[in-house]
Amino acid sequence: MSIPFPSLDYDPRIVWDYLFNSVILEGAQRTIVVAIAAQVLGVVLGLASALMRMSKNPLLNVPANLYVWFFRGTPLLIQLLFWYNGVPQLFDNPDITHQLTSFRVTIFALGVNEGAYMTEIVRAGIESVEAGQMDAAKSLGMTSAKAMRRIILPQALRVIVPPTGNEFIGMLKNSSLAFAIGLMELLTASRSIYVVNFKILELLTVASIWYLVMTTAFSLAQAELEARLAVGQRERPPTLFGRMTEAFGVARSRLR
């Protein structure tokens, strides 16, 4: 006797078939490129805006404060639509509209948005360095710019890197919002397939697998970077390489 089982329409073989489909792979690649470029832009803007925000000069700190206030306070999706659909209306010039490809606009919009968040991360990192470090650097004849570059920022990095890693993981996933302006990134790519073959669940699975692969690979790389940055710390976390050789050594001694 067999228990009647509702037939579920989910075919794992379709997931496998599409996992290495060229449209999907190109989409995944575009997601990585967009996320990296936008994150780099965000870090650069965040560093500049953090330094401006910490300045006593209102000509510098007021614009930086406005920047953070605006781009952190409005939805990323609106910002994407604003740059992609809104700005062309402003100029009403086909040449400009033509230049504003969804690829470029996505990188720009994500990067500018990210810069607002990075401002706070960089600022917290700089403020985590003891004031005595700046005094010591200045007493050795460094200008504050040189002291920032050679003494303060290298130390701030230890505080800046972990949340920046979180930001990048968010960025990999947030880049999927670009489907709203038609960029063929990973989600849009899988969507373009399921609107034709109606294998919605399978293709969403494919996209999710690739997002997980990307975020996992990046998390491992981040742990490695953090271990390397812990120079001069009493308790230095082991690097990935160190942990692997250690684990390998343990496994070998068990085998014996």
Add this chain to the structure above:
Amino acid sequence: MQIYGNFPMIRCQDVHKRFGRLEVLRGVTFDVAKGEVVVVIGPSGSGKTTLLRCINHLEAVDHGRIYLDGQPLGYREVKGKFVEKSEREVARMRASIGMVFQRFNLFPHLTALGNVIDAPIHVRKLGRSQGLKAGRAMLEKVGLGDKLDAYPAQLSGGQQQRVAIARALAMEPKVMLFDEPTSALDPELVGEVLEVMKSLAREGMTMIVVSHEMGFAREVADRMMLMDEGVVVEEGPPAQFFDNPRHDRTKLFLGKIL
């Protein structure tokens, strides 16, 4: 017209400094001659640290002038008026004033040698090999020739403070300022730091030392100074200062710390 050699190494003229409502320095005037060692004592909050920070222009003075080797510090004299110097000029002047801090303030991300050679290479623009050579020599001088590659966290407090002294000396300063260099140290580590400072004094370095190490002061100081409530209460050679102080305030304070 300025005639070099006739100027004291440091001249403080009616120096005032206030933080908000609190006036920390209320008219401090004194000279330090080339090669002289001045030890400053006084109760906490009397303005000793602020005075050192003003001499290094880490704090700008509100009123009065400080001169280093005849040059006004932080300001330039243009047709009898004082104009604030650019940051670059201030930095250049600071490079010739060494400062040692109570909490060492070593750069934790650099090795002992890295701490010592960073400014010589990147501020004085010595070449890398020359900087390394000078850095090693400085660490040898403070007895840490075997700790070149240690990070500050791997060193004892006394060793860290000796690295900090080597770091300041590597800039070949005209003056060394010490801000309670031994007060954050465990008692058994104080001696090694004081030894380094004594040998510096013997070599003829001009030094202003804020410290309550009275044995050191008696042995090394050319002149003692007592500060209280932002002014210099009494100054004089150590023999007279310790054994025959003129002011009641000095007697009272010495009675408390000796």
